[in-house]
Amino acid sequence: DGGITQSPKYLFRKEGQNVTLSCEQNLNHDAMYWYRQDPGQGLRLIYYSQIVNDFQKGDIAEGYSVSREKKESFPLTVTSAQKNPTAFYLCASRGRNYEQYFGPGTRLTVT
Amino acid sequence: GQQVMQIPQYQHVQEGEDFTTYCNSSTTLSNIQWYKQRPGGHPVFLIQLVKSGEVKKQKRLTFQFGEAKKNSSLHITATQTTDVGTYFCAARGTNAGKSTFGDGTTLTVKP
Numbered sequence: 001d002g003g004i005t006q007s008p009k010y011l012f013r014k015e016g017q018n019v020t021l022s023c024e025q026n027l028n029h030d031a032m033y034w035y036r037q038d039p040g041q042g043l044r045l046i047y048y049s050q051i052v053n054d055f056q057k058g059d060i061a062e063g064y065s066v067s068r069e070k071k072e073s074f075p076l077t078v079t080s081a082q083k084n085p086t087a088f089y090l091c092a093s094r095g096r097n098y099e100q101y102f103g104p105g106t107r108l109t110v111t
Numbered sequence: 112g113q114q115v116m117q118i119p120q121y122q123h124v125q126e127g128e129d130f131t132t133y134c135n136s137s138t139t140l141s142n143i144q145w146y147k148q149r150p151g152g153h154p155v156f157l158i159q160l161v162k163s164g165e166v167k168k169q170k171r172l173t174f175q176f177g178e179a180k181k182n183s184s185l186h187i188t189a190t191q192t193t194d195v196g197t198y199f200c201a202a203r204g205t206n207a208g209k210s211t212f213g214d215g216t217t218l219t220v221k222p
Contacts, residue, residue, distance in 0.1 A: 042213060043154070100156060
């Protein structure tokens with residue numbers, strides 16, 4: 001069963017803690033993306049990676065970090081420096097025609 | 112940077128009425144994609160438009176790309192309750208490794 005998996009679906013953390021969101025794909029796609037979605041809003045790009053061992057900042061990278069050590073995996077760390085971390089986080093990979101395939105998302109709540 | 116405006120933000124229709132959402136870019140685009148996100152779900156790719164003036168149809172959905180490749184529209188004929196959700200456009204500029212998403216149009220359908 002091919003696709004993008006994100007875990008966990010719901011995540012709760014205390015303020016001041018770093019948290020890492022998982023994203024795995026078995027579609028053999030080179031490019032992967034992380035987006036943040038706030039209620040009633042669109043998708044804002046956090047980071048993207050076009051190839052293994054390379055990644056670029058998106059529009060709202062402050063307070064986040066990523067790594068891309070393997071083609072299949074693109075984890076996102078939400079650091080304590082992120083001022084408003086509570087949000088819905090979506091990971092995606094890009095197909096050969098530039099279409100994006102999204103994972104089910106992780107809803108992060110920080111209190 | 113590239114700006115993408117999508118209107119309207121919300122649209123409420125009676126089942127059977129038509130629906131249209133518009134996407135406008137500040138710059139000429141390489142392509143534009145449309146996605147649908149059901150309530151509580153993740154965005155799902157619908158279609159990609161590449162050519163100037165292109166029109167594509169998927170059953171009751173009609174997608175258009177403007178002649179200047181700066182705007183696009185999605186039209187749904189005779190809406191059904193299964194059409195509810197948020198429709199996003201994603202615009203890719205020339206020489207861009209990433210797309211910019213519009214804020215989406217949320218469609219509700221009253222049976």
